[in-house]
Amino acid sequence: MTNTSDEPSAAAAALERLRAGQPAPEPHHDSPRDSPRPSTRMPRFHQSPGRGSAPQERPAPASGFRHLAARHGQHEPSGDSEIHSLSDWFDHLPEPDWHKVGDHLLALPGQVGRRVSAAAAERRRKAAERAARREREAAEREAAEQAAALEAAHPGAAAQEARDRATTRALQVRALQEHVLQDRALHNRSTQVPPLQADQAQVPPAQARPLQAAARDAEAARIQAEALAARRQEARLAAAEKAALAAVLARQAERARQAEQSEQAHEAERALPANAGRPDIADGTAEAEQLGVLVERAREAIVAAQAEEASIPAPQPEESRSLWTEEQADPVYIPPYNLPSTEPDPEETPLDERRRRVVAASAGLAFLLGLLGLGAFGGGSLHTSPGGVFAPDFSLLSPARGALLIWPVVFLGMGAMAWFQWQPGQRSSLRQRSVGYPAAAATLLGGVWMVSARAGLVFLALLAAAAATGALGYCLRRLNDRTARTPRERLGMDVPIALYLGWMLTVLPWTLGVWATKLGLPVVLGDSLWAAVTLVVAAWAALTFALSERSRMAVATGFAWGLFWILGQRLLGDQRSTVVAITASMCAFVVLLATENRRYQITHAERLAARRQANALRD
Numbered sequence: 001m002t003n004t005s006d007e008p009s010a011a012a013a014a015l016e017r018l019r020a021g022q023p024a025p026e027p028h029h030d031s032p033r034d035s036p037r038p039s040t041r042m043p044r045f046h047q048s049p050g051r052g053s054a055p056q057e058r059p060a061p062a063s064g065f066r067h068l069a070a071r072h073g074q075h076e077p078s079g080d081s082e083i084h085s086l087s088d089w090f091d092h093l094p095e096p097d098w099h100k101v102g103d104h105l106l107a108l109p110g111q112v113g114r115r116v117s118a119a120a121a122e123r124r125r126k127a128a129e130r131a132a133r134r135e136r137e138a139a140e141r142e143a144a145e146q147a148a149a150l151e152a153a154h155p156g157a158a159a160q161e162a163r164d165r166a167t168t169r170a171l172q173v174r175a176l177q178e179h180v181l182q183d184r185a186l187h188n189r190s191t192q193v194p195p196l197q198a199d200q201a202q203v204p205p206a207q208a209r210p211l212q213a214a215a216r217d218a219e220a221a222r223i224q225a226e227a228l229a230a231r232r233q234e235a236r237l238a239a240a241e242k243a244a245l246a247a248v249l250a251r252q253a254e255r256a257r258q259a260e261q262s263e264q265a266h267e268a269e270r271a272l273p274a275n276a277g278r279p280d281i282a283d284g285t286a287e288a289e290q291l292g293v294l295v296e297r298a299r300e301a302i303v304a305a306q307a308e309e310a311s312i313p314a315p316q317p318e319e320s321r322s323l324w325t326e327e328q329a330d331p332v333y334i335p336p337y338n339l340p341s342t343e344p345d346p347e348e349t350p351l352d353e354r355r356r357r358v359v360a361a362s363a364g365l366a367f368l369l370g371l372l373g374l375g376a377f378g379g380g381s382l383h384t385s386p387g388g389v390f391a392p393d394f395s396l397l398s399p400a401r402g403a404l405l406i407w408p409v410v411f412l413g414m415g416a417m418a419w420f421q422w423q424p425g426q427r428s429s430l431r432q433r434s435v436g437y438p439a440a441a442a443t444l445l446g447g448v449w450m451v452s453a454r455a456g457l458v459f460l461a462l463l464a465a466a467a468a469t470g471a472l473g474y475c476l477r478r479l480n481d482r483t484a485r486t487p488r489e490r491l492g493m494d495v496p497i498a499l500y501l502g503w504m505l506t507v508l509p510w511t512l513g514v515w516a517t518k519l520g521l522p523v524v525l526g527d528s529l530w531a532a533v534t535l536v537v538a539a540w541a542a543l544t545f546a547l548s549e550r551s552r553m554a555v556a557t558g559f560a561w562g563l564f565w566i567l568g569q570r571l572l573g574d575q576r577s578t579v580v581a582i583t584a585s586m587c588a589f590v591v592l593l594a595t596e597n598r599r600y601q602i603t604h605a606e607r608l609a610a611r612r613q614a615n616a617l618r619d
Contacts, residue, residue, distance in 0.1 A: 102597035105590060106547065149259060164248040171244055175237045182230050336602065337549045340485040341430075348428040355436040356421050362440035363418040366447035367411045373450025374404060386456035389514050393575040396531040397513030399506070399565035400573070406503055406561055407450070413496030414443045420492035431493060434478040439497060442471035446500070449507065458515045465508045472501040473545065476555075480548050495554045498545075502558025505542045509534045510562070528579040535563070535580070539587035546591055551598040556591045563588040 375381035382390045383401055392400050417439065421432050445468035452461035475497050484490035513531060521530070542559040546552050563584040570581040 102593045105594045338483050340483045345428045352428050359440045360418040362444045363415045366443040369447025370411050373454045382453040390453050392569050393573050395513035395517040396580050397509050400569040403565035410500050417496045431482045435475040438471045438475045442468045462511045462515050465511045469504045469508050498552045498554035499558045502555040505559050506562025509538045528577050531580045532583040535583050546595040551595045556595040560588040
């Protein structure tokens with residue numbers, strides 16, 4: 001063994017090294033069990049592998065490790081660790097349920113509408129309650145004032161009115177008690193066993209049947225007689241109640257008239273004080289006359305009640321009816337759209353032929369204007385318009401050049417609709433009559449937009465785009481009112497108009513963006529903010545039309561086509577905007593998802609309804 005008494009301790013050696021600024025020596029151990037644990041109290045720059053064992057020029061104290069490490073050239077790790085941890089947190093997030101997201105988006109307009117309607121109804125109800133409360137309080141004040149005036153004029157009037165109310169209430173209670181007693185007596189008699197039933201065992205069956213029939217007839221006659229007596233008693237009680245009420249009303253009218261006469265007498269007394277005692281004689285005479293009138297009215301009420309009692313017919317036995325009744329089954333499915341009409345088309349008129357000619361001519365002229373705008377006859381397309389206002393990078397809402405490829409498809413679809421209206425089943429159709437002229441106007445306005453954009457007339461192009469969008473929205477609403485009767489009719493009319501409307505909901509923001517950029521409005525409102533808000537408004541309009549009827553995927557397709565080219569141009573073009581690109585992609589995704597979700601829900605509900613109906617018919 002070695003003597004360790006003269007060797008310095010480990011703590012003293014560490015303290016000396018700290019004072020000298022030297023790193024700790026690396027001792028060699030024979031076994032891992034003897035290796036000491038690294039000290040956690042040493043500074044980080046002392047434990048770094050890049051440091052030498054030579055003494056430092058400027059010794060560092062034991063505290064303030066971070067700024068000493070930075071001073072000596074060793075820095076903390078940068079923000080990469082935080083970024084990696086944030087990325088890991090995003091990676092561990094669960095994937096959203098897109099079906100629920102679509103359901104919430106689909107139900108959002110309805111929920112907002114219901115909440116607004118409920119709030120308006122609640123406000124109307126509270127206003128009505130306040131008005132009713134004010135009217136009731138005014139009526140109560142007026143009644144209290146009248147009662148006070150009547151009490152002042154006739155001190156015994158209140159007591160007499162209380163006696164009248166007590167008399168009326170006593171008559172009503174007595175009538176109710178008599179009704180209860182009569183019903184109880186009828187129930188007891190109907191539950192008693194006839195005496196003839198006790199002797200049925202001793203009478204032969206041939207003689208028992210006539211006896212039973214006679215007993216039933218006698219019992220029915222007795223019940224009818226008791227019912228007739230009860231109704232007569234009710235008539236007498238009603239007549240007495242009417243007479244009592246008439247007397248009460250007469251007395252109240254008399255008191256009111258007397259109060260009015262008293263007021264007039266007071267006014268006369270104030271005018272002529274000398275004649276103050278004369279009206280008493282007139283009041284006594286009038287009271288005697290009113291008493292005679294009251295007695296006469298009571299006598300007339302009693303006579304009328306007796307006549308009514310005599311005219312009451314005897315109760316007739318109820319007709320026997322079956323215990324089992326066939327009721328109509330409740331509908332298992334209520335579609336959220338108008339069902340196709342089964343009425344025949346009206347007779348064809350000369351106006352129908354004129355309408356068909358106008359629609360066909362407008363489709364042909366619009367197709368020629370479209371070719372002119374696309375540069376098919378030379379002179380360049382609308383992308384090469386004067387000033388480059390409709391170039392892909394002029395505004396943040398300008399799509400790429402490939403977006404214009406949908407124009408021939410749109411005009412061919414409108415031409416197919418013009419041809420479809422000449423078919424035998426469509427010549428005088430109500431759907432064709434309702435959308436013929438607006439569809440022709442929208443087709444022509446599309447051609448006008450292309451020619452105006454090619455010529456650089458931005459404001460005229462904006463007016464044409466707005467008018468065409470409005471006309472197409474009107475056409476789609478009329479088509480929703482009269483659902484297509486066949487898939488062929490839907491393909492020939494609904495799809496071209498819906499596709500055209502979806503595309504125009506992109507063309508209108510595009511033209512609006514060009515006009516605003518030309519005026520310098522984005523500089524005031526913010527380059528990306530106004531574009532994102534415009535896209536959201538356009539998406540709301542597209543979603544409203546796409547979720548109509550059974551869902552119109554053509555509207556969503558036309559709208560998503562335009563947003564796709566806006567997205568590509570904002571990501572790859574010269575004028576880039578991440579905000580606009582993200583907004584365009586989200587709007588297109590939401591419109592497509594919500595439209596498909598509505599189509600799926602309606603189709604699923606219709607299949608379930610058909611299956612239930614088939615099962616009901618099979619059972």
